[in-house]
Amino acid sequence: MGLRDIFLLVTIYGSVPFIYMKPFIGVLVWYWLSLMNPHRISWTLTNQPFAEIIALAMLSSLLIARKESKRIPISPITVTLALFWLWMLITTIFSLYPYLAWWQWDKVWKIMLTTYVAMIMLNSKERIISLTAVSALSIGFYGFKGGLFTILTGGGYKVWGPAGSFIGGNNEIGLALNMTIPLLVYLRSVVEYRVVKLALLVGVVLCVFAIFGTQSRGAFVGIAAMGLFVIWKTKNRVFYLLVAVVVGSIVFNFMPASWHERMETMETYQEDGSAMGRIKAWHMAFNLAMDRPLGGGFEAFKPATYLMYLPEVGARGTDAHSIYFETMGEHGFIGLALFLMIGFFSFRACGRIVRKTRGIEHLEWMNNLARLIQASLVGYAVSGLFLGLSYFDFYYVLVAIIVGMMTVLRQELQASEPLADAAMARAAGRVVPEAVPPGVVVASTSAFGRATAGSSQFAARARPLPPGKPLNSVPTVPELILLAKEWFRRL
Numbered sequence: 509m510g511l512r513d514i515f516l517l518v519t520i521y522g523s524v525p526f527i528y529m530k531p532f533i534g535v536l537v538w539y540w541l542s543l544m545n546p547h548r549i550s551w552t553l554t555n556q557p558f559a560e561i562i563a564l565a566m567l568s569s570l571l572i573a574r575k576e577s578k579r580i581p582i583s584p585i586t587v588t589l590a591l592f593w594l595w596m597l598i599t600t601i602f603s604l605y606p607y608l609a610w611w612q613w614d615k616v617w618k619i620m621l622t623t624y625v626a627m628i629m630l631n632s633k634e635r636i637i638s639l640t641a642v643s644a645l646s647i648g649f650y651g652f653k654g655g656l657f658t659i660l661t662g663g664g665y666k667v668w669g670p671a672g673s674f675i676g677g678n679n680e681i682g683l684a685l686n687m688t689i690p691l692l693v694y695l696r697s698v699v700e701y702r703v704v705k706l707a708l709l710v711g712v713v714l715c716v717f718a719i720f721g722t723q724s725r726g727a728f729v730g731i732a733a734m735g736l737f738v739i740w741k742t743k744n745r746v747f748y749l750l751v752a753v754v755v756g757s758i759v760f761n762f763m764p765a766s767w768h769e770r771m772e773t774m775e776t777y778q779e780d781g782s783a784m785g786r787i788k789a790w791h792m793a794f795n796l797a798m799d800r801p802l803g804g805g806f807e808a809f810k811p812a813t814y815l816m817y818l819p820e821v822g823a824r825g826t827d828a829h830s831i832y833f834e835t836m837g838e839h840g841f842i843g844l845a846l847f848l849m850i851g852f853f854s855f856r857a858c859g860r861i862v863r864k865t866r867g868i869e870h871l872e873w874m875n876n877l878a879r880l881i882q883a884s885l886v887g888y889a890v891s892g893l894f895l896g897l898s899y900f901d902f903y904y905v906l907v908a909i910i911v912g913m914m915t916v917l918r919q920e921l922q923a924s925e926p927l928a929d930a931a932m933a934r935a936a937g938r939v940v941p942e943a944v945p946p947g948v949v950v951a952s953t954s955a956f957g958r959a960t961a962g963s964s965q966f967a968a969r970a971r972p973l974p975p976g977k978p979l980n981s982v983p984t985v986p987e988l989i990l991l992a993k994e995w996f997r998r999l
Contacts, residue, residue: 513550520558527565530999531573532629534566536642538622542901544646548670563618566625581627581915584853585907592846593620596806599839603805604813612806616899623904630912631919633873634998637698639912640877643905644691648711650675651685655714658721663763667721674902679829679895682727684902685715686734686887690880697876702981713755720759723770730891737886741879786829786894792818793828793837803840831892838898847898851889854910858882861913864921871920874913881906 520537527534540546541562547553570576580586596616603609630636654667667682669675675684689712696708719727735756739748773783789809795817796804804813811823828834836844861878865871888903897903983991 510551513552516546516550516553520562523562524565526996527562528569530996531566531569531576532635532638532999534562534569535622535626535629536638538562538566539626539639539901539905540642540646542619542622543643543905544649545670545673545675548672554672559618563622566622570625570629577628577631579628580624581911583857583911583914585850585857585911586624586627588846588849588853589620589623589904589907592843592850593617595843595846596839599802599805599843602802604808605805605810608807608810609805612899616806619899619901619904622901623908626905626908627911630908631915632998633916634995636877636909636912636916637873638995638999639905640691640909641695643902643909644688644695647675647684647688647902648692648715650681651688651715651718652711654681654685654718654721655716658717659714659762663721663767665721666723667718674897674900678722679724679726680897682719682722682724683730683888683891683895683897684900685719685722686727686730686891687884687902687906689715689731690734690738690883690887694877694880698873701983704983716755716759717762720763720767723767724895725771725773726891726894728771729894730887733890734883734887738880738883741882785824785826788818788821788824789826789828790830790833792821793833797836797840797844801840801842803836803838803843806838808838809834828896829894830896831888831898834896834898850907851885854907855882855885857910857914858885861910861917864917871917874917878910878913881910 520541523533523537527537538559541559547556547558570578596613600606600609600613626639630639650667650669657665658667666678668678669681669684675681692708692712692715696705696712699705699708716731719731735752739745739752742748792809792814796808796813799817809825809827811825814821814824814826828837831847832844835847839847858878858881862875865875865878868875884906888900888906892898
């Protein structure tokens with residue numbers, strides 16, 4: 509057993525006591541295992557049931573934790589997701605290939621359950637930022653590594669994800685990195701150490717190289733669409749457009765002739781076997797959904813299905829290669845409608861968060877995160893047109909984070925109402941006692957920087973803040989220890 513395996517064993521099993529102290533630690537560890545799949549890049553731990561062990565600890569600690577809420581937030585997103593979950597169960601019962609369908613259902617229901625557990629516990633700024641960081645860095649690891657690989661090899665080889673995972677293929681890791689880049693950009697806005705900001709910037713550039721290195725046409729279209737969306741949403745459009753053109757030109761010209769030849773096949777897709785295979789799969793999925801209102805259930809894209817619903821192409825085994833046609837073929841038009849509604853409600857919720865937090869200084873972190881999650885959703889929606897990742901846990905992490913932001917925003921707005929009433933009373937000349945003694949600032953410290961004023965989340969622990977001390981460019985060991993303690997206390 510190598511040092512990497514020993515480190516993973518110590519980290520994973522060593523996290524269990526902390527999960528029972530702070531159940532949300534279980535959410536972070538579970539998503540680290542689920543998204544990064546660190547055991548799949550080890551030598552001897554590939555088939556260990558780490559996810560099951562962490563899930564058991566997470567659920568049991570949540571049940572016995574007195575201070576943790578057990579209530580699921582009710583919103584259009586959570587209701588629609590529950591209906592989609594129920595509909596997938598129904599289509600599994602009546603699936604074309606029950607054995608294969610129940611095998612896939614065994615993975616999907618765990619993703620859905622953990623999504624709701626995350627929604628329940630995402631009730632503070634610190635938790636939301638922590639889960640965002642874990643998700644972004646778990647996928648970003650392969651972007652950093654893949655970007656270096658692309659640069660060192662001149663782009664002559666494809667970038668792949670960890671074998672046996674959702675992101676094992678070059679197309680899949682390309683889509684995941686598209687969704688990750690906006691989150692890495694967001695993390696740069698919440699850290700204060702200059703060296704960390706620089707490292708994240710380098711990470712973003714490496715992820716761009718890695719996306720190009722996947723040689724995935726769907727990922728290439730996705731990053732282009734996502735970049736245009738971010739530029740359109742930003743205030744300084746001209747500047748960011750110039751930056752995108754410069755960076756894109758550098759990476760574009762860096763890639764070898766084989767990469768350019770592959771991208772050019774998008775213009776002559778009729779002559780490309782891979783592209784035509786996708787179109788035939790989409791045609792078959794449509795025929796299947798038209799014939800069976802419940803769809804074919806999970807794992808419906810099999811040779812026998814092609815013979816039934818598109819016999820002219822023969823017994824093919826081509827996957828859907830599209831989140832939309834995959835959902836349509838496996839769960840029918842009702843399943844597709846529910847899937848699209850989840851994305852629509854999530855995107856709309858981000859827009860509502862942006863509007864309600866605009867101009868509120870202590871909620872600027874939420875405003876920025878909502879904007880950039882919208883960019884991630886655009887990347888998923890566009891790249892997903894050509895890639896079959898309808899049940900990708902990373903997408904549902906973003907959905908959970910959006911629900912968490914809605915919960916925190918509701919708390920903040922409710923807490924601000926008494927302050928607004930007091931201000932109106934003072935304006936009318938009435939005497940109103942101070943909710944917080946003068947000279948005391950309510951502290952709200954993220955896991956990544958110094959305390960900031962204005963959050964009502966920790967009003968009960970209000971205390972005078974020391975004079976601001978400029979942070980070093982590189983964090984010292986004592987500072988890291990203090991940040992870790994504060995991070996753990998606030999989770």
